Amino acid sequence: MTDLASPWASAGAVLTVHRWVAVIGGLLLASVAILVVCLQFGATSVDVKTVATAIMHMLRADQEGAATLGTSEIIMVQIRFPRVLMGFFVGAGLAAVGVTLQALLRNPLADPYVLGVSSGSALGVALAILFGIGSTFMFLPILPFFGFAGGLLALLLIYRLAQSKGRLPIHSLLLAGVILNAILTAFIMFITSIMEPNRSAGLMAWLMGSLTAPNYPALGIFLLYVLCVLVMLMHKAQSLNMLTLGEETARSLGVETEGIKKWLFVLTALLTGAIVSVSGMIGFVGMVVPHAVRLVIGSDHRLLLPASALVGGMFLAVADTIARTIMAPAEIPVGIVTALTGGPFFLYLLLWRKDRMV
Amino acid sequence: MNTDRMETMQFGLSVDGPAIEVESVSFRYPTPEGKERMWTLNHLSFHVDAGEILGVVGPNGSGKSSLLKVLSGYLPAGEGDVRLGGLSLGKRSQADIARLVAVVPQEYAQVFPFTVAETVLMGRFPHRTARWWSMGIGDETTSDLACAHHAMVETDVLSLTDRLVSDLSGGERQRVMIARALAQAPKILLLDEPTAFLDLQHQIEICSILRRLKEERGLTVVLVSHDLNLASQYCDRILMLKAGALFRLGTPHEVIGVDALRAVYGCDVLIDRHPESGVPRVTMPSYASTKHIRDHM
Numbered sequence: 001m002t003d004l005a006s007p008w009a010s011a012g013a014v015l016t017v018h019r020w021v022a023v024i025g026g027l028l029l030a031s032v033a034i035l036v037v038c039l040q041f042g043a044t045s046v047d048v049k050t051v052a053t054a055i056m057h058m059l060r061a062d063q064e065g066a067a068t069l070g071t072s073e074i075i076m077v078q079i080r081f082p083r084v085l086m087g088f089f090v091g092a093g094l095a096a097v098g099v100t101l102q103a104l105l106r107n108p109l110a111d112p113y114v115l116g117v118s119s120g121s122a123l124g125v126a127l128a129i130l131f132g133i134g135s136t137f138m139f140l141p142i143l144p145f146f147g148f149a150g151g152l153l154a155l156l157l158i159y160r161l162a163q164s165k166g167r168l169p170i171h172s173l174l175l176a177g178v179i180l181n182a183i184l185t186a187f188i189m190f191i192t193s194i195m196e197p198n199r200s201a202g203l204m205a206w207l208m209g210s211l212t213a214p215n216y217p218a219l220g221i222f223l224l225y226v227l228c229v230l231v232m233l234m235h236k237a238q239s240l241n242m243l244t245l246g247e248e249t250a251r252s253l254g255v256e257t258e259g260i261k262k263w264l265f266v267l268t269a270l271l272t273g274a275i276v277s278v279s280g281m282i283g284f285v286g287m288v289v290p291h292a293v294r295l296v297i298g299s300d301h302r303l304l305l306p307a308s309a310l311v312g313g314m315f316l317a318v319a320d321t322i323a324r325t326i327m328a329p330a331e332i333p334v335g336i337v338t339a340l341t342g343g344p345f346f347l348y349l350l351l352w353r354k355d356r357m358v
Numbered sequence: 359m360n361t362d363r364m365e366t367m368q369f370g371l372s373v374d375g376p377a378i379e380v381e382s383v384s385f386r387y388p389t390p391e392g393k394e395r396m397w398t399l400n401h402l403s404f405h406v407d408a409g410e411i412l413g414v415v416g417p418n419g420s421g422k423s424s425l426l427k428v429l430s431g432y433l434p435a436g437e438g439d440v441r442l443g444g445l446s447l448g449k450r451s452q453a454d455i456a457r458l459v460a461v462v463p464q465e466y467a468q469v470f471p472f473t474v475a476e477t478v479l480m481g482r483f484p485h486r487t488a489r490w491w492s493m494g495i496g497d498e499t500t501s502d503l504a505c506a507h508h509a510m511v512e513t514d515v516l517s518l519t520d521r522l523v524s525d526l527s528g529g530e531r532q533r534v535m536i537a538r539a540l541a542q543a544p545k546i547l548l549l550d551e552p553t554a555f556l557d558l559q560h561q562i563e564i565c566s567i568l569r570r571l572k573e574e575r576g577l578t579v580v581l582v583s584h585d586l587n588l589a590s591q592y593c594d595r596i597l598m599l600k601a602g603a604l605f606r607l608g609t610p611h612e613v614i615g616v617d618a619l620r621a622v623y624g625c626d627v628l629i630d631r632h633p634e635s636g637v638p639r640v641t642m643p644s645y646a647s648t649k650h651i652r653d654h655m
Contacts, residue, residue: 014475017496106469231493238494242480244470248432249463253542254456254484299470302494 015300023303027310031088034314038084038321039076042328046072046080054081083213087320087334088313089226090211090279091289093271095312096230098286099305100268103240104261105162107173108294109349111287112272115177117154118283119184121269121276122207124150126191129203144225147273154180155269174350209282209335211320222278229271230309236260236267240301282335284342285312291349375444376405377546377578378429383438385428398424400602401438408545411572411579413593415586417623421602422582423464426548429580431455442546456484460539464550466523466531474518474526474534478506481541509540513567529560536567547571549581553588561585565592586640590614591632598622614638 039051054076094112101110101117112118124146133142161176188207192200214222239260242250247257275282289312290304297303316334319341323334385399399421406412414422427433428440431447440447442458450458460481482502510516513533518526523534532552539547552568553561569592571577583589589596590610598606598613600622606613619627619640626648628641 014473014479014498015495020495103470106467108469234493238483238486238497241472241476242483244468244472245480246463246467248427249461251432251452252430252456252459252461252463253480254453256452294470298476299472300476 015298015303020303023297024306024310027307031310031314034317035084035088038087038317039080041321041325042075042080044072044075046076051076079213082216082219083211084317084320086214086219086222086278087211088317089223090275090282091285091316091319092230092309092313093226093275094282094285094316095289095308096233096305097268097271097275098312099290099301099308100233100240100264101286102290103244103301104264104268105159105173106244106246107162108291109174109287109346111284112151112268113281113283114174114181114287114346115154115158116180116184117151117158117269117272118276118281119181119188120154121147121151121273122281123184123187123191124148124273125277126188126203126207129199130191130195143277144270144274147275147277148269149273151272151276152265152269154184155265155272159265205333206280208333209280209338210323210331210333211279214278222274225274226271229267229274230306233264233267233271234302234305236264237301237305240264240305241299244299280333280335282316283339284346285316285338288342288345289315291345375408377408377410377443378406378580379439379441379444380404380429381439381441383428383435383440385424385433385436396602398602399428402602402604403438404597404604404607406546406578406580408578409572409576410595411568411581411593413589413596414580414582414599415584415589415596416599416605420599420622422599423550424602425599426461426550426580426582429546430459430461430548453484456542456544458544459546459548460542460544462532462535462539462547462549462552464554466535468524471522471524473520474510474515474523475506475520477523477534478510478515478537478541479503481509481538482506484542505543506537506541509537512540512571513537528555529557529563532556532560532564533567536564540571544577546578546580549579551583552581553583553585561588568592586614586619590637590639591635610637614640 036048036051040046040048050070050072054073057073057077097112097117098110101112101115102108104110105115125143127150128143128146133146158173158177158180162173192203192207195203239250239255242253242255243257243260245253250257290308293308293311294304297307316338319337320334323332323337326332380402383399383402384397386395386397388395402425414425416422424433428435431440431450431452435447442450442455447455479498479502482498482505485502486497507516510519513536515530515533515537518530518534523531526534536547536549536552547568549568552564556564565588568579568581572579581589581593593610595608596606596610596613597604598618605622606618614629615638616627616629619625619629626643628643629638630641631637632639
């Protein structure tokens, strides 16, 4: 890898290996610090030392040690640690989906929740639950695939709307997303209304966006899945840069736009489907985080994508900690926390920063 | 970077024969209902020689921009064939075309903030060799940077390096777009209304850059323009389109005449000679002399 040697390469003008390593390294360290802090808070707060010993026990996985664990360590290992890690990866995935959608639709306010892609996934999952399809098949979770199918359909519909007029103004696309969201939500509401009350209550709680502590095999599969999709998105980061210039320019710069667009649709739908099936509809992370990160580090997706994923992870880990503790011992859905922080920010961008957008 | 690519970059054009060959190309935009629509381009045939500047003129809707899109491979030639450097467009990959042809678009619609340097370096994308493990980070080789640097010197945008493209003035932005196109190290440059919305000084600036590139790099240039005087002054040959069909093709002297302009644009103009170069100069008639037209309206 070469570093910049040209005389015009002043700091920040182009992405260098140095800058990439510095930013991503810094954010990784910050992520670890945030996770450790988040682990301490909860219905019972735990000090750093207990967090550390619990993690050590877990890493060594010694059966003898497990017998001597105290209550707080058991809370740590079996509930809080998997939940916080899950929250981090859900946030990372949502932010990555947001970045990708914003580049594909050339719209800085695009977000899987706002555009109805999350609702599409949720409808897919709700339909699967309605027809009594089990959550696993041959040890593999299958609900994410229904989420994928629903999300992909919603995404293609939104893209068709954005494409048919050549250039759809930002506000019209958002309006189309809101309407699609309303229609899909109506279907979901219909499904919950014809279910038995005890099943529909669980479905409603999930729809509002909430994280629960998964068991370790499920957590492992989820983390691996999100990581794989993130790496595949990273491979298309340079093409994302060109796609933000419009399809015609991207083509003239040598991007095979048709194939790459299809591939990106599939990847975003895969990610949204998996995230919605584990955590319901958590809004605004995919819009707020990339926007804030872009202001600081610029628009090159090779850096923007992984940086947004890390910041999104931290954001949701903190939001979930607030959701767990603010009404302790009761919990509120994390979707409420993200909507209450992200919603006003969205309005601010829409109303006061209009001039900065096309 | 491999050596033969470096050579074509340095020595400009190495194709023998015409750079662009358009053989009986027709094109029409598809309609959703499957109805037959008018031909946007109608049986066009012409050649552009290597190192030539061809101006494409014609009234609004005569197919100028569509022709450019067909030449860049963005729109498929419905009928007929477009060959670049002897090889049909359909037989080339998108990256292959991008190494040969660069496009300077008419409008620059940028939603996200990119710096000038980032924008120019994007022109190197078709020359990258994919390394799956690096995920694109640090893919800019020394020759990529040198090539982008050279392009920025030629268009005089070096001082703007870390500015955001969205913050630039129209003239600066147009020079950055040309720099990005040059970073592609193309043999053919396609420009859509390169001087639209620019003031007089910037118009002259852009045209001199194009003229210099033709002379120094042997670049083949096809530019679409509404400005007949600019086309007359700076182009070697002019292609005049009427309703998607070729009306006239030749030197400015051969193409720009009172009769031709009346037939294509449907109005009378005054034509005299440019005081320096002697090429035809088009002037709008005075208000008083158009009285007979107004009487018929």
